[in-house]
Amino acid sequence: MTAVTVITGGSRGIGAATARRLAAAGHHLAIGYHRDDAAAAAVVADIHRLGRRAVAVPADTTDPTQIDRLFTAAADLGPLTALVNNAGVTSPIGPFTALRPDDLRRVVDVNLIGYVLCAQQAAHRLTRGGAIVNISSAAATLGSPGEYIHYAAVKAATDTLTIGLAKELAPRGIRVNAVAPGIIRTDIHTDSGVPDRADTAAGRIPLGRAGEPDEVAGAVAWLLGPDATYTTGAVLRVAGGL
Template sequence: MKKWVLITGAGRGIGAATAKHLASLGYKVLINYRQDSASAETLKENILSQGGEAHTVQADIADQSQVRRMFETIDQAYGQLTHLVNNAGILFAQCRFDDIEAERFRRILDTNVLGSFYCLQEAITRMESGSAIVNVSSLAAVTGSPFEYIDYAASKGALDTMTVGLAKELAAKNIRVNGVRPGLIYTQMHADGGEPDRVDRLANQIPLQRGGQPEEVAHAIAWLLSEEASFVTGSFIDVAGGK
């Protein structure tokens, strides 16, 4: 079957690395972005130049109506979705728990939890036996990310719970749902949190003594989507250097 994969938040970082890697493996890639159309188009052109197939689809996944429109566009223009990588996520500046404002927490949940929920609901109505989903979580779901991003960690903990529950609901249909939990990875997201060099500062706390690259997470995602992982569902790969 043709493999159509939608990657949310694919314009940069782990999403972009995953898009390139999956395209090299023969997937037809749908690059979702919220507002940075230039990055998404550059990524698409890069994939096309390497002989792959890619298309851009705009939607803010925190908005359910935009998610529905995006999936309807995919139905009409591209074909049946077979794979989903729920990668889009946001965080805000580092702070202690008692300094987190309720509106900030709501915005985190709207994208990281509800946005993933909307995409999952739309995707599973279109998927058939042999399809697969990977939810991109974070090691913060395990550590709690104290003094920095407890709200972000909580959102990823919720995503992990959805991953396990949905995997069990869809197992009889042979639709697999798994997660990856990246640790300290060199992406632009650390700048969003106010510390672009965060990985370098904390690298000595990682057993492998270095930060990870987006491509290393992309390879884990690709394996979980592949038939090589056909007996794996409701599971997680921690891409965190042993932390």
């Protein structure tokens, strides 16, 4: 059966790299994205060049109606075989006491509620052999003091979601795993107000450098591939030793 995968937040960074990697491995893809039409179109064009089908759907993952539209578009490519729960946001880096309630709510809404809603939609549609990969973060166990403790707490919830859902869906033959990246060279650092963070943080990473989106994409592809058919409930850390 041809693989059909939904990737949220698929127009940039880890999501875009994963889409290209999975297309090369034979997946057709439904790309959910927030607002960058041109970036999403570029990812779809790359997938087409690899000989696979793709559709890009603007979708706010905190809105159940828009999530349903994304998964319905994916169904036009064939029966769903996988979800990569990747859409995420941070907020300005800073001390916990400076956290604004609206930033807290946005981080929780996108990174937790959005993941739950998308996983629920996938669980309704996946059949035996299907899989979900949640993009977590090494922050879930590091805590991110002085940066974004609230984001770290939400990513810890992602790990719990992964473990619990893996156990619930295992009798149906559906696997659920997570990938926990460390500091990866993406635009998310600009969004958090520290665009050079990937470089300035290199000194505290045991491997001495930030990671690249393709290195995370490889872990996702493995979890969705034939060598991981007995792997479920795992959180695969891709963090350079952090």
